[in-house]
Amino acid sequence: MRYTVRYINAANEIINYLHTDDFSEAVNTEFELRDKGYDHQSVWIADAINEILVG
Numbered sequence: 001m002r003y004t005v006r007y008i009n010a011a012n013e014i015i016n017y018l019h020t021d022d023f024s025e026a027v028n029t030e031f032e033l034r035d036k037g038y039d040h041q042s043v044w045i046a047d048a049i050n051e052i053l054v055g
Contacts (some may be wrong), residue, residue: 001049
């Protein structure tokens with residue numbers, strides 16, 4: 001499955017930070033971004049299935 005790690009920057013833009021097939025890499029990257037100062041609601045993982053369902 002394809003995962004995308006996204007975050008919202010200071011200008012309120014959604015940034016696609018990482019595209020990967022490895023879920024553990026996506027989770028580790030999400031935690032690294034949170035450690036850099038992004039809060040829990042500003043960083044998330046989107047998978048390909050959710051992207052298709054949302055449109």
